[in-house]
Amino acid sequence: MGQKFDAVVIGTGQAGPSLATRLAKQGMRTAIIERKLFGGTCVNVGCTPTKTLVASARAAHVARRGADFGVVVDAPVKVDMKRVKARKDAVVRQSNEGVTNWLKNMANLTVYEGHGRLESARSVRVNGDLLETERIFINVGARAAVPDLPGLGQVDYLSNSDMLEVDFLPEHLVIIGGSYIGLEFAQMYRRFGSRVTVIEMADRLIAREDEDVSLAIRSILEAEGVEFRLKAECISLENRNGGVRARVSCDDGVPQVDGSHLLLAVGRRPNTDDLGLDTAGIKTDARGFIVVDDELSTNVPGVWALGDCNGRGAFTHTSYNDYEIVAANLLDGDRRRLSDRIDCYGLFIDPPLGRVGMTERQARATAREVLIGYMPMAHVGRARERGETQGFMKILVDAGTDRILGAAILGVGGDEAVHGILDVMYAGAPFTTIARAVHIHPTVSELIPTMLGDLEPLE
Numbered sequence: 001m002g003q004k005f006d007a008v009v010i011g012t013g014q015a016g017p018s019l020a021t022r023l024a025k026q027g028m029r030t031a032i033i034e035r036k037l038f039g040g041t042c043v044n045v046g047c048t049p050t051k052t053l054v055a056s057a058r059a060a061h062v063a064r065r066g067a068d069f070g071v072v073v074d075a076p077v078k079v080d081m082k083r084v085k086a087r088k089d090a091v092v093r094q095s096n097e098g099v100t101n102w103l104k105n106m107a108n109l110t111v112y113e114g115h116g117r118l119e120s121a122r123s124v125r126v127n128g129d130l131l132e133t134e135r136i137f138i139n140v141g142a143r144a145a146v147p148d149l150p151g152l153g154q155v156d157y158l159s160n161s162d163m164l165e166v167d168f169l170p171e172h173l174v175i176i177g178g179s180y181i182g183l184e185f186a187q188m189y190r191r192f193g194s195r196v197t198v199i200e201m202a203d204r205l206i207a208r209e210d211e212d213v214s215l216a217i218r219s220i221l222e223a224e225g226v227e228f229r230l231k232a233e234c235i236s237l238e239n240r241n242g243g244v245r246a247r248v249s250c251d252d253g254v255p256q257v258d259g260s261h262l263l264l265a266v267g268r269r270p271n272t273d274d275l276g277l278d279t280a281g282i283k284t285d286a287r288g289f290i291v292v293d294d295e296l297s298t299n300v301p302g303v304w305a306l307g308d309c310n311g312r313g314a315f316t317h318t319s320y321n322d323y324e325i326v327a328a329n330l331l332d333g334d335r336r337r338l339s340d341r342i343d344c345y346g347l348f349i350d351p352p353l354g355r356v357g358m359t360e361r362q363a364r365a366t367a368r369e370v371l372i373g374y375m376p377m378a379h380v381g382r383a384r385e386r387g388e389t390q391g392f393m394k395i396l397v398d399a400g401t402d403r404i405l406g407a408a409i410l411g412v413g414g415d416e417a418v419h420g421i422l423d424v425m426y427a428g429a430p431f432t433t434i435a436r437a438v439h440i441h442p443t444v445s446e447l448i449p450t451m452l453g454d455l456e457p458l459e
């Protein structure tokens with residue numbers, strides 16, 4: 001005989017804790033299981049620590065640029081990596097302890113620390129306990145993928161989580177993977193003072209973005225001294241005096257990169273392989289993501305999958321939105337849907353990229369008549385005043401309906417300014433709503449109406 005619960009939540013990522021709280025407050029006897037760190041990836045080894053480190057790296061960068069602003073820094077800027085890490089640890093600790101205390105002190109909620117594994121569609125084993133329930137919510141997240149590269153077994157490598165334990169300055173950090181996670185670490189460590197080389201198999205960075213975005217990001221990072229080896233179709237690794245030699249033999253450039261440390265940043269895979277999904281008859285796709293419908297239900301009634309493990313989002317805000325959708329349908333009689341969600345995300349290099357909706361490539365593929373607006377950040381007063389004029393903003397509009405299809409703002413404040421566009425998209429309002437709005441001067445957002453006043457057909 002197991003212990004009976006009304007609901008069992010596996011994982012304390014960005015959906016699990018909020019959902020468990022709602023269920024418990026609703027009077028359901030609820031259990032939540034965590035095998036490692038309360039708060040999951042974002043809080044402990046994802047968004048929070050990386051953005052805290054990005055802030056330290058930016059401080060070093062601004063200090064080095066002091067003279068550009070008439071600020072005299074007499075000695076060379078030094079970065080104390082132990083203090084950088086201690087600051088990061090303090091910010092993470094606060095968030096992790098916040099989630100831990102929140103869950104452990106919630107009435108009606110029992111916290112289990114251990115690995116949860118389904119024994120059926122109605123029971124979960126954790127440590128020696130069998131939890132029996134009518135409802136199971138899976139929020140187990142994802143982990144860094146380790147690519148099958150020749151020679152990997154002979155070298156020491158770091159994952160994104162290992163990087164967060166680094167309290168020294170790598171002499172030459174080699175990063176395999178030129179996408180979101182890899183590029184944030186690349187700029188950060190370059191600003192801390194490391195030599196950094198990014199090796200990417202595709203012929204451009206973050207290939208899911210439009211080519212102009214990829215190229216602008218590359219030039220921003222190259223201007224700071226980050227080196228790139230693109231089109232590295234043939235990567236192999238070997239140990240070289242304790243460091244790493246990555247053979248890339250691309251079309252041009254030297255056929256190898258020698259570094260002191262290696263970071264693998266080639267994507268994430270769901271934590272679904274050790275969950276007993278087969279036993280419960282829960283379907284996954286070819287990459288191990290749990291298949292869900294528009295309300296996050298799996299193919300097995302009474303079992304839901306939320307967050308990165310369902311492959312329908314890979315962000316903190318998408319996981320949290322999954323919680324909102326499940327709670328709305330289950331507890332509020334409010335029919336919210338996954339398909340109502342508009343894609344949005346940031347790349348937190350400095351300056352950042354804010355992205356919503358379709359890319360230009362996606363808009364073209366719809367065969368609609370599309371209008372495009374474009375504005376270099378060099379025309380934005382706020383960017384000029386801050387001496388940070390790299391990047392641009394662009395927006396895509398459906399010529400037939402006047403609805404905004406998507407936008408990218410790469411530049412100072414781009415991650416914030418893009419939300420004005422996103423909200424109008426959610427409102428289903430025409431682009432003229434923003435075009436006719438009066439925005440505050442001098443901000444990045446004030447140039448969005450100007451950009452919309454100058455739309456042209458997308459060739």
Ligand SMILES: Cc1cc2nc3c(=O)[nH]c(=O)nc-3n(C[C@H](O)[C@H](O)[C@H](O)COP(=O)(O)OP(=O)(O)OC[C@H]3O[C@@H](n4cnc5c(N)ncnc54)[C@H](O)[C@@H]3O)c2cc1C
Pocket residue numbers: 010011012013014015016033034035036037038039040041042043045046047050114115116117139140141142160181271274275306307308309313314315316317319348
């Ligand atoms: C370096 C990095 C930077 C990132 N930066 C951003 C960013 O800036 N913005 C953004 O939106 N997103 C960012 N992300 C992504 C973001 O962290 C995730 O999308 C987010 O954490 C959502 O995850 P989740 O809720 O699916 O689960 P997670 O946060 O991954 O949590 C899952 C939890 O389940 C636990 N677990 C797994 N299996 C079991 C089991 N069988 N039993 C018990 N417990 C289990 C895990 O230990 C973990 O605590 C970043 C990720 C990384 C790696």
